[in-house]
Amino acid sequence: MKPGSNKHILIYIVAGVLAFAAMAARAADPLSSWREGPAKQAIVAFVAKVTKEHSPDFVSIPERIATFDNDGTLWAEQPMYFQLLFALDRVKALAPQHPEWKDQEPFASLLKGDMKGVLEGGEKAIAEIVMATHAGMTTAEFEQTVKDWLATAKHPKTGRPYTEMVYKPMLELLAYLRENHFKTFIVSGGGIEFMRPWTEKVYGIPPEQVVGSSIKTKYELRDGKPVLVRLPEINFIDDKAGKPVGINSHIGRRPIAAFGNSVGDQQMLEWTQAGGGARLMMLVHHDDAEREWAYGAESKIGTFSDALMAEAKQQSWVVISMKNDWKRIFAFEP
């Protein structure tokens, strides 16, 4: 050992300690994609309050239920709901078996790539497309179709798989709540069986904690083997006033925290708040045209009306500005 080695060793140790401290500091912030600000503060303060034993706001572990809208809250929803893009691709794939679609709306517009024309047909048009592409097969067949599509389809703007179009700050929030013994649920207007094949892998939310819209299914024996057949009949629309109904039906407890981004989430937040005690209601606001999209009151998808903004202010719901509150939106950002 040369003279001076001890000094070198000391430098290495100091460098190591500093690197470790930096790592620990990062690890110590489970919400590292959130900028310091009112939204992050609201989350941290709420969690601290409800998890502190002997505090008046303490909530027992089984009652720590948090519900999340999906489209526009956990993953993106532009240029249109991803499930609609799935349905579009399915219409194209199934079109050879349906020559009548060429002259039949909304299929005709859809096959011409005229999405504006499709959206003009309103909810009825969307329901027809959903039924044509989501019913008539078994639940197992539908699940496989969703998985196959997600494995190959790419988002039209970013070129990324749809399952990468998820918001990193929200993934951190889900993990942070679960670390604090919350049970996290999805409560979405989207199709329950469209979400379940991938939510466990992408969000850590198992199928039994996914609530969504559904069509009816029927049990039958095919060649002696039981199957569930998906019928072209609406069972439940898990949107707006349907969300508290879906929460009650699937969860049977009232959430203490709820997260949404549009008028479809209004009643879920009202229902959550009305439970009394410490509650956290948050709305993601899409105000970042550069890194994501900017839309709100005028948008047909993910409508954030002025009335909703007014209610948020009046009720002290926290509005998350994607532009100001999130350091990073997608994990794939440079």
Added chain:
Amino acid sequence: MKPGSNKHILIYIVAGVLAFAAMAARAADPLSSWREGPAKQAIVAFVAKVTKEHSPDFVSIPERIATFDNDGTLWAEQPMYFQLLFALDRVKALAPQHPEWKDQEPFASLLKGDMKGVLEGGEKAIAEIVMATHAGMTTAEFEQTVKDWLATAKHPKTGRPYTEMVYKPMLELLAYLRENHFKTFIVSGGGIEFMRPWTEKVYGIPPEQVVGSSIKTKYELRDGKPVLVRLPEINFIDDKAGKPVGINSHIGRRPIAAFGNSVGDQQMLEWTQAGGGARLMMLVHHDDAEREWAYGAESKIGTFSDALMAEAKQQSWVVISMKNDWKRIFAFEP
């Protein structure tokens, strides 16, 4: 210390060790109310198989889903479904507000205490009684009514609260499965909101893991406060071919173990078995007239038809004999 004290101390130590060993032996058997026999063996062998890593039958923890019927499987169902006894008491309580019931079936029979007359009205009569007593109030009001009833009502034969009419061997089975990282669900033809107020306390099964029959609910604001109103309209019947539908809707995964006791559970067991791999299907057979009740093919409640028994044999479903397989049925037995 007198001479000979050491000997006394030694005796105390030996006695202590023996007492401890006996206690440990009891603690080591999580299914101590089950007699050694084919039913207990089937349970233990199945659990060992699916929890042994690197075994071909290993099942990952999230996929360890077990579903239990309630009436006749977890708690008793004689002299009739307890929910029907609840409805009977509710009809009596509400009768002063409904003078027309005196001449209107099935209420007339019910108010005269003629339960045979009520049951002769079949499912339609039961549905009418259920609607009259289960709809028209908010979900919170109904929950309170159920809790109040359970706090005071007594079983007509045993004089015990209904929540004590639960089968001790099944409580042990639920706990044993959960110790082995199973998620336990109720999948019952009974009302989902009749069960949820007490399943967590009595069975350790939280509300979000209860699947049952339901009526529709509607979200509305009453004096500015959100409520869910129970409507006199069937939403879902979670029985027979409805059980796989309910499982798919609420759980979104196929169980690997299912437990029932009647023709209402047939399709749940078929659906469970059809998943392939290691599966456990069991049916409780009520064959103990002395300690519980003996009924089966001829019973209107908890029908265990000859066809079901034949299918159980053919499919190697395990039939649990309450008489032979259970050392003790209720915890309150002497």
